[in-house]
Amino acid sequence: MIFIILLVIIMLVGAIVSCIFEDLLSAVIVAGIVSLIAAILFYFLQAPDVAMAEAAIGAALTTAIFVFAIKKTKRQEENEKDN
Amino acid sequence: MRKIISFILLIVIFVGIYFALAQIPYGKNKMNVSKHYISNGLKENGAANIVTSVVLNYRGFDTLGEITILFIGAVGLGMILFGFETKKKDIKPASLILKTGCKFLFPFILLLGIYIFIHGHLTPGGGFQGGAIIASGFLLNYLGCSKKRISEKGINIIESLGGAIFIVIGLLGLFLGDYFLLNFLPKGAVNTLISGGIIPLLYITIGLKVGAELSGIIYKLME
Numbered sequence: 001m002i003f004i005i006l007l008v009i010i011m012l013v014g015a016i017v018s019c020i021f022e023d024l025l026s027a028v029i030v031a032g033i034v035s036l037i038a039a040i041l042f043y044f045l046q047a048p049d050v051a052m053a054e055a056a057i058g059a060a061l062t063t064a065i066f067v068f069a070i071k072k073t074k075r076q077e078e079n080e081k082d083n
Numbered sequence: 084m085r086k087i088i089s090f091i092l093l094i095v096i097f098v099g100i101y102f103a104l105a106q107i108p109y110g111k112n113k114m115n116v117s118k119h120y121i122s123n124g125l126k127e128n129g130a131a132n133i134v135t136s137v138v139l140n141y142r143g144f145d146t147l148g149e150i151t152i153l154f155i156g157a158v159g160l161g162m163i164l165f166g167f168e169t170k171k172k173d174i175k176p177a178s179l180i181l182k183t184g185c186k187f188l189f190p191f192i193l194l195l196g197i198y199i200f201i202h203g204h205l206t207p208g209g210g211f212q213g214g215a216i217i218a219s220g221f222l223l224n225y226l227g228c229s230k231k232r233i234s235e236k237g238i239n240i241i242e243s244l245g246g247a248i249f250i251v252i253g254l255l256g257l258f259l260g261d262y263f264l265l266n267f268l269p270k271g272a273v274n275t276l277i278s279g280g281i282i283p284l285l286y287i288t289i290g291l292k293v294g295a296e297l298s299g300i301i302y303k304l305m306e
Contacts, residue, residue: 053215
């Protein structure tokens with residue numbers, strides 16, 4: 001039970017922090033961690049189907065696609081340097 | 084001033100939602116339809132995994148909508164990235180350890196994905212999960228040994244065939260019986276690989292379609 005509460009706290013902190021971060025890459029990685037913890041929580045709630053979908057799509061593929069998208073566009077710091 | 088007004092508005096909305104939700108008894112089953120699924124799902128569909136029998140049989144039409152949404156997303160991404168060229172930087176070739184590791188892991192990841200969507204009616208998982216695992220295998224392949232590419236034409240053919248076969252199976256149910264996606268095949272013995280009527284066939288088509296689609300998205304983004 002304590003383990004689950006700890007996971008929920010980490011997940012909440014991660015969700016808030018990913019909104020606050022200015023650096024997009026860090027925000028995407030923290031969002032991936034939030035997805036991973038959500039997958040673990042789904043497993044504890046006896047929903048293995050959802051946990052597999054969340055781990056594969058939420059934690060792995062979405063993070064990768066966002067990282068590629070950031071790579072294709074400019075990161076914020078570089079943009080400010082240009083201006 | 085604006086902040087205070089928005090704060091008061093937030094409190095009003097919160098109180099309203101709280102009192103609306105407080106009237107609903109928490110944790111009590113208010114719907115009879117879920118009881119029907121749990122008690123009759125095994126008899127009516129022959130799939131040991133009740134989640135699968137709900138997703139593909141009772142709510143099969145919704146699943147068709149889901150794969151259509153994914154298809155539209157992939158098409159939209161292709162439209163945005165069409166003719167989009169990035170400056171190609173000289174990429175350092177991956178080290179021998181990384182190359183060998185990804186060559187070694189890639190077939191096993193594919194095997195796991197295929198296992199998950201073929202056994203979708205017996206064990207947790209299914210077409211979407213298996214397809215996503217296959218796509219993550221292709222992601223590893225792109226990141227590790229960047230020389231290997233899969234053909235875009237092959238991806239498109241698998242994707243279109245998957246969607247078409249799903250709809251054909253659904254229409255067969257309409258012609259042979261009463262409604263779209265009727266489970267017209269024999270159910271077979273529960274807990275064996277060939278059981279559940281059309282459910283394994285549908286999950287194989289969904290798995291191939293989702294795997295091809297997500298691999299295509301990664302392919303388009305990496306180029």
